Amino acid sequence: MIDHRRLGRELELFVSDPLAGAGLPIWLPAGAAARHAVEAYVHELERRAGYQHVYSPLLGKRELFALSGHLDYFADDMFPPMRLSPDDEFVLRPALCPHHALVFRARGRSYRELPLRVGELGGMYRAERSGVLGGLSRVRAISLNDAHNFCALDQVGEEVAAILALIREAHAALGVRPAGFRLSLRGPGQRYVGTDEQWRRAEDLLREALNGVDVVEAPGDAAFYGPKIDIQVADPAGRESTLATVQLDFDKPEKFDLSYTDSDGGRQRPVMVHRSLVGSMERLFAHLIEAHNGAFPPWYAPVQVTVLPVDPEDPGQAAAADRLARDAVALGLRAERDGGGSLGSRIRDTARRRVPYVAVLGAREAADGAVALRLRDGRRLDPRPAADALALVASVVATRSAALLP
Numbered sequence: 001m002i003d004h005r006r007l008g009r010e011l012e013l014f015v016s017d018p019l020a021g022a023g024l025p026i027w028l029p030a031g032a033a034a035r036h037a038v039e040a041y042v043h044e045l046e047r048r049a050g051y052q053h054v055y056s057p058l059l060g061k062r063e064l065f066a067l068s069g070h071l072d073y074f075a076d077d078m079f080p081p082m083r084l085s086p087d088d089e090f091v092l093r094p095a096l097c098p099h100h101a102l103v104f105r106a107r108g109r110s111y112r113e114l115p116l117r118v119g120e121l122g123g124m125y126r127a128e129r130s131g132v133l134g135g136l137s138r139v140r141a142i143s144l145n146d147a148h149n150f151c152a153l154d155q156v157g158e159e160v161a162a163i164l165a166l167i168r169e170a171h172a173a174l175g176v177r178p179a180g181f182r183l184s185l186r187g188p189g190q191r192y193v194g195t196d197e198q199w200r201r202a203e204d205l206l207r208e209a210l211n212g213v214d215v216v217e218a219p220g221d222a223a224f225y226g227p228k229i230d231i232q233v234a235d236p237a238g239r240e241s242t243l244a245t246v247q248l249d250f251d252k253p254e255k256f257d258l259s260y261t262d263s264d265g266g267r268q269r270p271v272m273v274h275r276s277l278v279g280s281m282e283r284l285f286a287h288l289i290e291a292h293n294g295a296f297p298p299w300y301a302p303v304q305v306t307v308l309p310v311d312p313e314d315p316g317q318a319a320a321a322d323r324l325a326r327d328a329v330a331l332g333l334r335a336e337r338d339g340g341g342s343l344g345s346r347i348r349d350t351a352r353r354r355v356p357y358v359a360v361l362g363a364r365e366a367a368d369g370a371v372a373l374r375l376r377d378g379r380r381l382d383p384r385p386a387a388d389a390l391a392l393v394a395s396v397v398a399t400r401s402a403a404l405l406p
């Protein structure tokens with residue numbers, strides 16, 4: 001049974017220290033390197049799709065979350081407010097939506113700006129009970145790939161369809177296998193904001209966007225402000241979880257009195273689409289670690305190339321190895337010189353850490369400026385000029401292929 005907590009320890013991706021607190025994992029350099037590569041990719045994917053990125057604080061005034069409805073409907077999932085003075089109370093945010101509503105409201109908006117897509121990889125906090133916490137799959141500090149797309153009502157269908165296409169693209173690059181779509185609706189025993197009319201309209205729009213897609217309905221799983229599409233993924237054991245989601249919200253634009261000027265000069269209320277392509281970095285990596293058994297595709301492997309001189313005591317080999325590692329780093333690759341020890345133990349160490357490419361050089365290769373690549377899957381390539389070997393690795397990385405060779 002593959003367990004991301006055990007692999008996280010073995011591969012030194014993250015650590016959960018009781019002194020820091022349960023559900024508050026720390027990303028170690030290897031995990032942070034992989035996460036950074038994924039974040040940069042998602043940021044670029046969104047930028048090309050017309051998203052504008054912002055930064056907003058983890059902490060906000062109590063009134064902000066009273067206005068958004070979180071304090072009324074979501075308080076059980078939030079940390080208690082912090083009081084600086086009797087009329088100055090702050091909360092750790094449980095969601096980014098209120099801040100992004102303020103981005104929309106930062107100045108007057110015209111219909112020409114819509115859809116306005118506000119993106120952020122932002123932190124938020126959930127007061128999960130300590131009993132349910134474990135590794136990265138359930139945490140209290142969450143780094144969410146989030147965006148809020150403000151649309152005119154007649155743009156919603158197309159916008160949701162475009163988001164679903166982006167989700168497919170991101171999941172394919174990450175090597176995530178979709179397991180199905182879920183339409184999460186209102187259900188009994190839960191409290192919701194908004195009118196029946198708003199909910200019906202939002203459900204109709206989501207059903208339209210899902211046109212033709214097989215979908216399982218999940219009554220009771222909607223957000224408190226609107227229905228949503230959840231894109232399920234399955235781990236190797238077949239357990240399903242949600243990474244990506246698309247939610248429709250008519251309520252917050254009203255609460256925050258958001259409006260834009262339409263082509264006739266009148267004021268219109270936008271619709272707010274909450275969406276995440278890959279979910280939180282924590283839950284995403286809990287899934288990726290297990291789905292790939294720690295052997296990430298080269299483009300987000302923590303170390304892509306380990307340079308391994310057969311005899312590190314030989315000055316010629318040591319110098320050639322240093323040069324190759326430096327050249328690889330200069331080329332934008334994550335590369336390292338191996339640590340030392342017997343040749344066998346060094347090769348075993350790179351295999352244990354799932355390094356996709358090991359660049360081996362002995363006396364002859366060092367003299368020739370050549371290197372022999374050993375691939376993570378056991379394949380060995382003939383010695384070739386060092387620059388060619390690095391170009392080969394860089395080309396695989398650039399295409400974000402899961403395969404180790406072009």
Ligand SMILES: [Zn+2]
Binds near residue numbers: 095096097148274275
């Ligand atoms: Zn939101």
